[in-house]
Amino acid sequence: MHEWMTDNGNTPHIVVNALVDGVTVPPEHVKDGIIILNISASAAHNLKMTNDAVSFRARFGGVPFDVWSPMRSVLGIYARETGQGMIFSHDTEMAGDSNDGEVSSESAVEEDDLESTRARSHLRVIK
Numbered sequence: 001m002h003e004w005m006t007d008n009g010n011t012p013h014i015v016v017n018a019l020v021d022g023v024t025v026p027p028e029h030v031k032d033g034i035i036i037l038n039i040s041a042s043a044a045h046n047l048k049m050t051n052d053a054v055s056f057r058a059r060f061g062g063v064p065f066d067v068w069s070p071m072r073s074v075l076g077i078y079a080r081e082t083g084q085g086m087i088f089s090h091d092t093e094m095a096g097d098s099n100d101g102e103v104s105s106e107s108a109v110e111e112d113d114l115e116s117t118r119a120r121s122h123l124r125v126i127k
Contacts, residue, residue, distance in 0.1 A: 001077050001085065001086060002039060002049065002077065005077075005079045005085075006040065006041065008079075009081075010079035010080065010081045010082060011038060011040045011079065011080040011081060012038075012039050012040060012077060012078075012079060012080075013036050013037060013038050013039065013077070013078055013079075013080055014036070014037050014039055014054065014069070014074050014075075014076070014077050015034060015035075015036055015074070015075040015076045015077075015078070016034065016035050016036075016037060016069050016073050016074055016075065017033060017034060017073045017074075017075055018030040018033055018034060018035045018073070019033040020070060020072060020073035021070075022053075022068070022070045022073070023068065023069050023070065023073045024066065024067060024068040024069075025037070025065075025067055025069065026060045026063075026065050028060075029060055034075070037058070037067065037069075038058070038080075039054070039056065043058055043059075044056035044057075044058055044067075045057045045058065050071075051071065052070065052071060053068060053069060053070045053071060054067075054068075054069045054071070054074060055067060055068045055069070074088060075087065075088060076088055084126060085126070086126060
C-alpha cells in the first residue's frame with residue numbers, strides 16, 4: 001500500500017494505537033490514544049517497514065524523534081489526498097481465515113474509535 005500510494009503521487013499516513021506496548025512516539029502528539037504519522041519519503045527518514053514493526057526518524061515541531069511502532073499497533077494506512085486506504089484487523093481468530101484481503105465489520109476498527117481524530121474523515125474501508 002505504501003509503495004502504491006507513493007507511486008501514484010499520494011502521501012501515505014498510518015494510524016497508530018499509541019497505547020500498545022512498545023510504541024515509541026512523541027506523547028504530546030497523541031490524541032485519545034491515537035497518533036497519525038506521515039510516512040512519505042520527505043517526512044519519514046530511514047523508513048523501515050518489516051513484518052514486526054515500522055520505524056523511522058521524523059521531526060515533530062522541528063525536534064527530531066525516532067519512531068518505533070510494532071505492527072500490532074498499526075490500525076490502518078491511507079492516502080492524505082484521497083482518504084482511501086485500509087483498516088487492519090489484528091484479531092488473532094481472523095489470522096488463519098482467508099477472506100481475500102477484505103476486512104469484516106466485526107474485526108475492523110470501529111469508526112467511532114477514530115471519531116475524535118483528524119483521520120476520521122479520511123479513512124474508508126475498501127472491499
